[in-house]
Amino acid sequence: MPQITVDYSEQLADGFDRRGFALALHPLLADVAGAAPEACKTRFVRTEECVVGDGAGSDGIVHVMIGLLAGRSAETKARVTEGALELVRQYVKPADGLRLHASAEIRDLDASYRKSAEA
Template sequence: MPHMTVEYTNNLQGLNEAALMEQLNAAVCEHPTVTDEADVKTRIACLSNYRIGLNNAGRAFAHVELRLMAGRTAEVKKELSERIAAVLKRVIPAQEGLQVQLSVDIVDMDKPSYFKGKL
């Protein structure tokens, strides 16, 4: 933990996935509540099957879910959400004729049921 999942629609042309993940990881790892940068695990998925409202034409989205061990304060979650949103705004290219919705969700993970091990 933390686990970060990025989903974005395939009509976001020119999105540099590697740069996005690198900057997202940096934004999260630099937060004082993250004590080990190796704990931050990020994955990204480009979606070809999606629906936005009633008509996909001219619409796109990028969504980040950050899953954290339960116990962080609302203030810490807000700070992390704002850091992630700033990266999305900076890295995702604007495209003429395309309305891009950006969203971030911070989710608590249940400590008793979470397993983490190493091989």
């Protein structure tokens, strides 16, 4: 825990420092939400196609979904998502003419959540 999934448009791939983003997000989660940095796991999912509005523009999408164990306040969750959006702005440099749509959310992990790490 935390489980982080970052969906992003294919056309943003070259301008997205994914590793840098993850390495900046993990300490943010530790500082704001009390997560252990070594427990943070981030995976990136490239989306081949996306459509925004009527599809007429050149748009790229980044959506950050963070799964945390229940118990964080709404204020803490908001601070994390605002921080995640600031990191998106720092680590995603869209190509000229490409408009970036960024969003972030936190969901509470279900009580059934379990993890295992083996060598």
